[in-house]
Structure formats: structure tokens, C-alpha cells
Amino acid sequence: MTEAFIYDHVRTPRGRGKKDGSLHEVPSVRLAAKTLEALRDRNGLDTTEVDDIIMGCVDPVMDAGAVIPKAAAFEAGYSFRAPGMQISRFCASALDAVNLAAGKIIAGSDDIVIAGGVESMSRVGMGMSGGSWYMDPSVNFPAYFMPQGVSADLIATKYGFTRDDVDAYAVESQKRAANAWKNGYFSRSVIPVKDQNGLTILDRDEHMRPETDMQALASLNPSFQMPGEMGGFEAVGIQAHPEVERINYVHHAGNSSGIVDGAGAVLLGSRAGGESMGIKPRARIRAFANIGSEPALMLTGPVDVTEKLLARSGMQLSDIDLFELNEAFAAVVLRYMQAFGISHDRINVNGGAIAMGHPLGATGAMILGTVLDELERRDLNTALVTLCIGAGMGTATIIERV
Secondary structure, three states: OOEEEEEEEEEEOOOOOOOOOOOOOOOOHHHHHHHHHHHHHHHHHOOOHHHHHEEEEOOOOHOOOHHHHHHHHHHOOOOOOOEEEOOOOOOOOHHHHHHHHHHHHHOOOEEEEEEEEEEEEEOOOOOOOOHHHOOOHHHHHHHHOHHHHHHHHHHHHHHOOHHHHHHHHHHHHHHHHHHHHHOOOOOOOOOOEEOOOOOOEEOOOOOOOOOOOOHHHHHOOOOHHHHHHHHHHHHHHHOOOOOOOOOOOOOHHHHHHOOEEEEEHHHHHHHHHHHHHOOOOOOOEEEEEEOOOOOOOOOOOOOOHHHHHHHOOOOOHOOOOEEEEEEEEHHHHHHHHHHHHHOOHHOOEOOOEEEEEOOOOOHHHHHHHHHHHHHHHHHHOOOEEEEEOOEEEEEEEEEEOO
């Protein structure tokens, strides 16, 4: 069977997802194009040989619409022969783009594919594309729909995580991200975003707050208590999980993922594709899987999909050197570590979205690249990358260095 290899990856810095954020002036298509330009220029890529460009975008409307990877290919000066496809599986969109690219390569239909994602959350607000999951009662009721933050607080309550637990995790995420930047762990993969005059707009993740401590977080009010109690969503959660008498609201802006702008891309190919590019692979896609998970808890999909992926791949937890799980909310990672008995020194070792932010459609590609770089830095072999997903799903991928 043909194998799918990772040859390179890049990402932009994450800009604050507000109008005063450094990347607010940069449209989504330009962010995506920056990653395509970097992969081409770093690898001497002949873009006539690119079989597909697949990118995730959770809210593909306004200037993020109209099949953004194809538009980005035009912006980046790629050959018109390079096609593009836009996908969405909410927060796992970019990792699913990588998995879809790998599947096409393994099937023998493609030899060179670029996969990743983009989200400009300062320009296109979260949920701008609408949808029946939010708005249609015939879907809301069986889905136990509630804001994700209320689900995160339900997870914390059900599995016994206190406000101190989630805040301590958030402080550590900030420390790890600051340490990674200080020591240049991201320097190989983060590309600066420049304007048309070649002046740098942003070259560093902008959302980080390395000075964060427990005292600072203790001053923040819970973000999801009002929609939970006043909006009736706590009752929805208790209806699905009657063993919970009331929800303990512990999540806030400081221990939840940051709203940011950014893009990431991964260059994948078959062995023949790599030979045609004249470059060597860095890792192979060992296995990948998706799953639906319990919709009221919603964000426990990483646990379920990891169990499925390990079983399908014939691997065990002990075969995995490092884990990378998107820090949508602190309780998501704490539950994952609790479920599998994973120590914190094996997961999110360079911080995550609590510190650096979560550009929805791009994060999966970003964290896959982060853990690949860390495998190489530590001279380790295997990593499992996973994300929780809205509406109760999970996506996971195992990579192995070559």
C-alpha cells in the first residue's frame, strides 16, 4: 500500500481575534496564501505537480468564502493546475484536511497534496455561517444543544475538576508556550506575515499572557454561568446527565482557548511525490480516525476517538511518545489525561490554545506541526494529535517519524 508522508509544515503567528489585533487587516485568503507561498519557496515546489489543496474553514462566509484554498492558490501565484477544496468539521477541520489528503495519497489518486486551514476570527465572527445545530429545534433537542463552554463546565463537574484545577492547567499552558517561544522551538515553522511593502505585520503569537498566575485568574468571573442558568442550558445538561445535580461553573477567558486569526499548512506526498520534489520525508501518517461522541458532554470526543484509533491501528498508549490535544477548554485536556492516566509531561508540552489561541479551521494543522517539531527536537518517534469538536465528535491522527 502507498504510504502518506509529511514533508514540511508552516503556520502563521496567531493574531488577536479582535479589530485591534495585528492580523485584522489581513483577509483570510491572504493568510492562507502566505502558507502556500512558504511551502513552495522552502521546498522548491513545482506547483504544476500539486494534485490538490485542501483547507479547513469553519465559517466560510464573506471574505473567507468561495473555496478559499483555490482563491489562496491564485493569490500565492500557484499554477492554475492546482485545484482546491474547502472542508469543515468544526475545530478539527485542518486535521481532517490532513487526513483526507493522506487518504487520497494512500489510495493512489494523488502524489502531492497541501492540507491545512485558515480562520480570521476578527473578520468573520464565530458562528457567522449559521446552521441548524444552533437554530433549528428539531436538531437542538436530540443534540442536547448548549454553548460549548457550558458543556466544558458539565465535564468539569461530572469528572471532578475544580476551579483551581482548571486555572492551574491554564497557568502551565502559558508558561510552556512562553518557554517554547523563548527557546526558539517554533522558529523553524512560524512564518512572519508581511504587508505588500515587505514590512512585518506579525511574527509572534499575540494572544499569550506569560505573566498569568493563579491570583490573576481567580479575579475572573465564570464566562458560562449566565447562559447556563439564565439561558436554560444547565437544565439541558442535567437532563442528559441526571447524576449531576447542578453545574459548577469553572471556565472563563483565562482557561479557555483564545479567539485568534491564523493559518497553517502541511505538505504531504507519496514517496514518489517526494522524489519528484527532491526532498526527504519527515514523518508518515500512521493512522487516523473520526468518531461521534456523547452530544451533551460534546467535548469528550478525543477520549472516544483515541480508543478507536488505537484499536484500529493495533497500537497501545505506551507506543505514543507525545500527545497533542487542542486546549479548547482546560477540562477537555484534564479529562483526557484522567481517562488514560497520561502524565502532563507527555501532552501539550509547549503549551496550547489557552495560551496561543485557537483559529478554528487552522488549529489541527498547527498542532500537528508543533508536535512533529517537538518529536524531532527530543529525538522521539510517535505522536497522537486530537481535537474535540462541536456537536460531539472527535478526530485523531498518529504520526511516526521516518
